[in-house]
Amino acid sequence: MTRTKIGIIGGSGLYEIEGLEGAEWISVDSPWGAPSDALLSGTLDGVEMVFLPRHGRGHVHSPTTVPYRANIDALKRVGVTDVFSVSACGSFREEMAPGDFVIVDQFIDRTVAREKSFFGTGCTAHVALAHPTCARLSDAAETAARGAGITTHRGGTYLAMEGPQFSTLAESKLYREVWGCDVIGMTNMPEAKLAREAELCYASVAMVTDYDSWHPDHGEVDVSEVIKTLLGNADKARNMVAALPGLLGAERAICPHGCDRALDTAIMTAPEKRDPALMAKLDAIAGRVL
Ligand SMILES: CSC[C@H]1O[C@H](OP(=O)(O)O)[C@H](O)[C@@H]1O
Numbered sequence: 001m002t003r004t005k006i007g008i009i010g011g012s013g014l015y016e017i018e019g020l021e022g023a024e025w026i027s028v029d030s031p032w033g034a035p036s037d038a039l040l041s042g043t044l045d046g047v048e049m050v051f052l053p054r055h056g057r058g059h060v061h062s063p064t065t066v067p068y069r070a071n072i073d074a075l076k077r078v079g080v081t082d083v084f085s086v087s088a089c090g091s092f093r094e095e096m097a098p099g100d101f102v103i104v105d106q107f108i109d110r111t112v113a114r115e116k117s118f119f120g121t122g123c124t125a126h127v128a129l130a131h132p133t134c135a136r137l138s139d140a141a142e143t144a145a146r147g148a149g150i151t152t153h154r155g156g157t158y159l160a161m162e163g164p165q166f167s168t169l170a171e172s173k174l175y176r177e178v179w180g181c182d183v184i185g186m187t188n189m190p191e192a193k194l195a196r197e198a199e200l201c202y203a204s205v206a207m208v209t210d211y212d213s214w215h216p217d218h219g220e221v222d223v224s225e226v227i228k229t230l231l232g233n234a235d236k237a238r239n240m241v242a243a244l245p246g247l248l249g250a251e252r253a254i255c256p257h258g259c260d261r262a263l264d265t266a267i268m269t270a271p272e273k274r275d276p277a278l279m280a281k282l283d284a285i286a287g288r289v290l
């Protein structure tokens with residue numbers, strides 16, 4: 001048994017959370033660069049919790065320039081065990097309406113301009129990603145969201161696009177009709193990949209803000225509409241977050257799905273061929289197995 005430490009990555013519209021006991025913003029140094037912002041650290045219902053605004057307070061970082069590696073490293077470095085990602089998204093499904101939450105379980109990664117791994121020349125690793133989210137955390141997110149009175153859809157495929165522009169109509173139709181995606185956003189990749197490399201359980205809660213551009217009755221994405229829905233969603237997201245400590249508990253058993261042992265057999269590079277500089281940077285991410 002270890003202690004649970006919940007990490008919340010807040011997306012657009014969610015730049016802080018309330019109610020943490022002993023809350024303080026702490027700056028964390030990472031060998032992977034500066035995280036998006038300081039981390040808001042405290043305790044909720046006896047469970048340690050850390051909050052990180054993905055785009056920084058004041059929405060400084062674009063989806064492309066969010067320092068994904070530094071963010072995941074910083075969460076791991078302060079002892080986070082379980083990460084809930086909260087994001088805004090467009091919907092490809094009539095029934096996934098603005099204001100609803102989707103507990104995402106699959107991704108298609110169409111991002112092209114981001115660093116996607118902590119590993120590379122001098123220490124190569126290949127983690128499994130067939131199931132990129134943790135079912136245990138997704139269960140908790142679903143229960144918490146439903147308990148907060150939010151219309152919640154369990155399971156969905158999230159198309160991660162580079163952005164920052166929204167999709168063309170042809171892209172929107174391709175993702176919806178041909179690829180069978182359910183929602184679209186710009187930030188869950190490479191975040192989910194990096195969380196797996198860092199052996200962090202990861203769940204993704206996508207808050208629907210719009211119907212992207214495919215819906216004949218809704219036209220194009222309109223940021224003012226998105227922001228209006230986001231503000232309503234942010235309150236819902238805070239209510240959901242408040243229920244998570246009670247659902248996970250302060251004592252943590254190992255993950256039944258193996259997220260926290262993802263590196264057990266992943267590292268390929270022979271010990272004598274490993275790059276000492278990279279090994280030093282991997283201290284928090286892969287220290288357990290190096
Ligand atoms: C405000 S709409 C576009 C913006 O919102 C989403 O951000 P996040 O995933 O961090 O909630 C989307 O991915 C874009 O970054």
Ligand SMILES: Nc1ncnc2[nH]cnc12
Nearest residue numbers: 088089090184185186212
């Ligand atoms: N339609 C959309 N496409 C990409 N990211 C989004 N975030 C919110 N709505 C979105």
